[in-house]
Structure formats: structure tokens, C-alpha cells
Amino acid sequence: EQLGVEPAEEAGRYEEEDAAQAMERVEAGEADCSPGAPGPEEPGGLTWLVPEGSSSSRVIVHVDLDCFYAQVEMISNPELKGKPLGVQQKYLVVTCNYEARKLGVKKLMNVRDAKEKCPQLVLVNGEDLTRYREMSYKVTELLEEFSPVVERLGFDENFVDLTEMVEKRLQQLQSDELSALTGSGHVYNNQYINLHDIVHIRLLVGSQIAAEMREAMYNQLGLTGCAGVASNKLLAKLVSGIFKPNQQTVLLPESSQVLIQSLSHVKEMPGIGYKTAKRLEALGISSVLDLQTFSPKILEKELGISVAQRIQKLSFGEDNSPVTPSGPPQSFSEEDSFKKCSSEVEAKNKIEELLASLLNRVCQDGRKPHTIRLIIRRYSSENHCSRESRQCPIPSHVIQKLGTGNCDVMTPMVDILMKLFRNMVNVKMPFHLTLLSVCLCNLKALNTAKKGTIDYYLTPSLSTTSRSGKRSFKMKDSHMED
DNA sequence: TGGGGTTAT
């Protein structure tokens, strides 16, 4: 899968390969992409080519795992490998492996339709996300080893800013190695590579790193995926999907217009969602070119200056948003959907289940949530996706009990949740819910406050109760609650 | 459409 050796029309062939074969191809590729650059004279490295970071352009990689849930299931149970496999949540096949896709199964397909299309389809239940979530974080952690700036997008996608790493590698590069420099994977649009162009060079080095990332994912975690390398997140994401599965593509700047113009509708642009696409449609905007050429003033008036300016820049392939390190999660939530819940007792039982799982997760995380939220969805024929929520601070005495083994923290928290429930739902009237969700958020690190510091005396658990067992002075409640 | 996530207002 060395640059330049793969004509686009051959890409389909790789879908027949298994992951191991494809990986072997990656390693076995022959150098091919050098147009025969002149050997730079300076023996020390390439710093002469890069005048003090004059190139402000970035190198971003988007890493996208192939049918992630299905891959995790096949690792859990290798007997599933080679069979058409779907992952089921309720009555939906939320994702499936490539065997199943070949037989006509699509993502988010109804189980009935899928079974009709593909009677041999093997289904596994994927409503419990625990193993997917754990594997997802292993991937992110692996990528963080390459460079700490990793942004998660869902469970199966990550952005990594490779700019600094590429700079370092270029400084290490001996000048005579430049003429032999080769990227890895496909070049979008089969574009000609100019090794005199520092931007090309940097992106090629980015593609080498991307290949190393995919290799590490396969060797260490057994996972395959795609990667896209480009100068910003939008383009990296768009280009990562060009050759699938288990392949990678680099976008050189001269082809960015070809890439974005290849989208058949503005809705395909990441950042333009369902609502915005509908509003654009009402303005007669459906293609990327429509959006590029639309009056900015009118667009600002219709969508607000923020959205208008952002999406119009996106339509030109411009995206200056940084890769924001995700770090640990901001919230933990568990939800369950169902046909009907119409009694308080029923709701309480479901809420207890959700909360019990959450408490395990939050306990493992180590940080403590300071806010709890209950979310419901009411039955209604039209507005299906609308949800309502109520949240409140978790009392500090409950926070302190979190993670302390046999202490019953369920009872006070269920009491809080049921108050939130009755605040949203008039239980004296008939009701019909189709979803319940509990979210623990506003996570704060454990007390690292040291004795003798201000923090120590302002930290209720340390300065009042835990030292002597009795309060040495009284804290104001307002300091102890959120 | 499921079972998650994020940020902006």
C-alpha cells in the first residue's frame, strides 16, 4: 500500500482480503513516489527547507475503525469471524461486518429487513457498551502514545495533530534521504507529488505516521481501520473514508477542492447536521457549490453569524478548529429505550438499573460527579427525538460515599432521581415514556489537597470530618455544596 | 433508529 502503486480502480479488490493480508501489503510496499528530487546540500538535515516554522499549515490524521462494534465482537468470539455478523440494539442492526455488508445489510437497518435480506446473518446483542467503550479508550491511549493531542469523536474515531511530530522527523531526516522519501497508502485524486514542496513532504511524513498507527492498532489490539491525512480536521475526516476498509489516504492541498466538490449534498459535510441541512434546503442550497456561492450576508441573517460563517468556510474546505485533547470523559450516562413505561414503579426499577451500572463506572474512574441528571423521552407520534431533563447537585455527603464499598449510596441517589422524575412527570396523570436515561456529570478530581494549604481547610472531607472524627469548626453549607 | 458522547446558547 505504498504511495502511488494502487490505482483507484483496484481498491475494491482489498475488500476481499482479510486484515492480516492487508497489513502484510502495507509492510511489503515498494518505493515509487519519488519524482527524483535534487539532493539537498546540507548534510545535517532539512532545517534549511523549513525557515523557522514559516509553514503554519498543520498535519492532521483522522483514524476511523472499521465496523468497530462488529470487530470487538469478533475478537471476543473468534468463531464469528468469516460469518456475516450484525450487532443488534433493540430491533436495529446498528452495525455489521463486511461479510454482512456484501450480502446487503446496512448500518441502522431494521432486524427484520436485515434477516430478510440475509437469512444467514448472525446477530449479537450490543446494548451493553462496556467492552466497546473499553476498547475505544485503548485505541485513544495507543494514539496518545504517538502524540498527546488526540480528540475522540464517538467511540470509533480519533483525530491526532501530527504537526509537531512531523517537524521532529523532518529535522532528524538526513538530506540524502529526501529524494527517497515516500508516503504510505493512497494519494487522493492520484495527485502528483512534488518533493520540492514542503507541504507535500510534511503530509507524506504524516501518512507514514498514520501507517505506523494502524500497524500498532492491529498488532497491539487486533483492530483494523482507515486513516486520512490532511491539513485540517474536516479534510482529514473526509479523505479517511475514500478507501475502505483498512486503507489510508493522504490529501494534498491542490486536490482539496476536488474532494469537497465530490460531495453530492451539503448534509454530507461534517458539521452540517439534519437541522441546518433542512434550513439550507429551504434557501435553495443543496450542493457544496451552492453554499460556497451563496450571499454571506443573507446566510448570516438566516442562520446567525456563527453558524453561517463556520459552515461557509467548511464549504471551501477551510476548518481552523483545533484538535482538542479529549482527556477523560466529561460525563457518564446510561440509557434504556422501550415501547412503553407508564408507571412510577416501573420507572423506578429501570432507573435503579441504570444507576447501578453508572456507579460501577464512576467508581472505576476515580473522579466524583457533582451533578446528576434524569432524561426522559415521552411518547409522541411526531417530535420523536425531543427529550426533557432535570438535573441537580449531588449532596456533598453522598459524593463522599461514592466509591466507598459497602456504603449505600443507591438509596439517596434513587430518591433524588425520583424527585427529578416527579418534577418532570405528573404521576397522577397517565403518562407514556419511551426512554429513561441517567447522567452523572460535572466530574471533579479527588481531593489532592495537602495539609496546611488553603485547599485543605476549604475541603470539607479533610478539614472537618476525617481528621478527628468530630468537627473542629463549622463550615458554611454554601461552601460545601455545589 | 440505539446508546452513547460534545459544545453552544
Place this chain on the structure above:
DNA sequence: ATAACCC
């Protein structure tokens, strides 16, 4: 608290 976006 909701609305938009992402998977």
C-alpha cells in the same frame, strides 16, 4: 434546560 452537532 435545551438544541445542535458527532458517532
